[in-house]
Amino acid sequence: MPNDALQDSLAEKRWLNALAQGDPAALGGLYEMYGERIFRYTYRMLGNRTDAEDATAETFLRVLRRSAELRADGAFRTWLFRIARNLCIDKLRQHKLMELPADAQYSGGEEKTTLRVTVQQALADLPVEYRDPLVLCDLEDLPAREAAEVLQISVPALKSRLYRGRRALRDKLGGMMEKK
């Protein structure tokens, strides 16, 4: 295990043990470790900062409420993403928040910006069952096994959704593909 990953793993174990012993301050440590990744994921799923911040806070609140279920066996990150994912699905069902993030900011030239906005929009238009694997695997770089556990499906099922999702995204981008 690379040194950074080992340090993270030890820190995670320390915070989880502290949380299991009823130390609420330990949540701050876990938030420092994973807050950014959960925010990024929820932002990509929900499409705007305010909802992503709400979902991130709610995710960590649920960690605290369910701390009795915690296991310091390396599965915490998967469990955390699963909580965040369930919250996103609930929010999407409630509000049908499928539009382009209003506060999306892109740097670079106009053509590049247009391209990114188009890709972001096409991704947001995909059904959640396709968008989820694309966000987890292609954007968040989660290993297939872990992404499958987050979605509670088998690895072959995940791969199948991932590949179909890429094709669906390619088809949505349509003409842009022909230019290449």
Added chain:
Amino acid sequence: MSHDLYMKLVDLYAGGELPKELEDELKAASIGDKELSHEMATLRHTVDLLHSIPEPEFTEESFQRVLMSLYARGVEADPKITAPAHMQLYLPIAG
């Protein structure tokens, strides 16, 4: 090779999951096959475009707002990072 098998290989190629040797073989097979060549190019380009989407920025303000939201719900989350000066609240000095 069957069409289905080619498509499976193209999926793996798009995500960069094919071993180099097999990737070279697939590229060679695509030279005389327009459909295969199109599939390979467009799917690989789709994955590249996905990677080009910038990461949402987790700003200091967002970090603190999430923390404040936890505090508001009675959670004493206490990260080591302190709030920047412009986000700290000061009590009036009692005189």
